[in-house]
Amino acid sequence: MLIKRPDDIKSSEITDERLYYDRRKFILAATGVGALAAVGASVSWLRATGEGVDPVGLSTPFAEDEEDVLTSYESITGYNNFYEFGTDKLDPSKHAHTLKPRPWTVAVEGEVNKPQLFDIDDIIKSFPSEERVYRLRCVEAWSMVIPWLGFPLKDLLDRVEPTSRAKFVEFTTLYDPEQMRGQKRAILPWPYVEGLRMDEAMHPLTLLSVGLYGKMLPNQNGAPIRLVVPWKYGFKSIKSIVRIRLVREEPAATWNVVAPGEYGFYANVNPNVDHPRWSQKRERRIGEFRKRPTLAFNGYGDEVAHLYEGMDLTKLY
Numbered sequence: 001m002l003i004k005r006p007d008d009i010k011s012s013e014i015t016d017e018r019l020y021y022d023r024r025k026f027i028l029a030a031t032g033v034g035a036l037a038a039v040g041a042s043v044s045w046l047r048a049t050g051e052g053v054d055p056v057g058l059s060t061p062f063a064e065d066e067e068d069v070l071t072s073y074e075s076i077t078g079y080n081n082f083y084e085f086g087t088d089k090l091d092p093s094k095h096a097h098t099l100k101p102r103p104w105t106v107a108v109e110g111e112v113n114k115p116q117l118f119d120i121d122d123i124i125k126s127f128p129s130e131e132r133v134y135r136l137r138c139v140e141a142w143s144m145v146i147p148w149l150g151f152p153l154k155d156l157l158d159r160v161e162p163t164s165r166a167k168f169v170e171f172t173t174l175y176d177p178e179q180m181r182g183q184k185r186a187i188l189p190w191p192y193v194e195g196l197r198m199d200e201a202m203h204p205l206t207l208l209s210v211g212l213y214g215k216m217l218p219n220q221n222g223a224p225i226r227l228v229v230p231w232k233y234g235f236k237s238i239k240s241i242v243r244i245r246l247v248r249e250e251p252a253a254t255w256n257v258v259a260p261g262e263y264g265f266y267a268n269v270n271p272n273v274d275h276p277r278w279s280q281k282r283e284r285r286i287g288e289f290r291k292r293p294t295l296a297f298n299g300y301g302d303e304v305a306h307l308y309e310g311m312d313l314t315k316l317y
């Protein structure tokens, strides 16, 4: 991945901690019923504890002085990876205004009894969102804490009735170089594709997100609908999805195809398997200056480690 090393992040790109504490109070206060109703959401999993947040009600695996604090809205929406709009972290917020998230459809097809073409607004109405605070750990050794609005992917998959032959799920981003200027250059084989094994896709932590911080998903974060898989490196969380296909074979996921020695299909957050060009042992939380230890499965091991029992995760990284 073309990356900016965490050490290269300019201090101007990092929000002052005091500011985002204040901003967080402001934004949470501003996420009234109106804003949430706009995306059919109901807040349920957010539990603020002082300035910290206990993500998704799970035990907080960091030491007490390393509690999770929501990353500022400005950082979440201003520091992005979305190569369809350029390779610099600041490109998506500058250029993603050309993406038109309406009208938008998502085809759910393949090994299913009831393939369906969903209109995005019907998805939002039929699958009410809840707020879930998840850590996002990017493969580039930085992380954020994001209050997503979304619903379990499982709810959508159940609707189309997967057949017993469905072993994997393949996700595809929109291909439209007129809307996505980065697709005019062959930086990656477009469209961006990702995949999950069926049990990962059906896991209750796996979300389809349609919003964050109580608002509709900004274009640079993958409007109008993106995947969020909190125990995997961020590149699995594919944005601006137009097709979800249930398949028999492991899908050809973009980064895995481009650089298989660097980006595995599973991509579970694993501090014990270094990227060939940098360590994965520590990470910098955007908005903080120190580094913290990276946790196996990004801290969600109690919930997901059983999915990988018997697998050698140093080989199947």
Ligand code: MTE
Pocket (backbone or CB within 6 Å): 076, 079, 080, 081, 082, 083, 084, 136, 137, 138, 139, 173, 192, 220, 221, 222, 233, 234, 235, 236, 237, 238, 239, 240
């Ligand atoms: N999805 C698409 N279609 N294109 C991309 O370039 N980048 C991935 C992922 N999803 C990417 C994508 C990577 S590397 C990361 S870290 C996350 O999106 C970043 O999500 P965020 O910008 O909302 O933090």
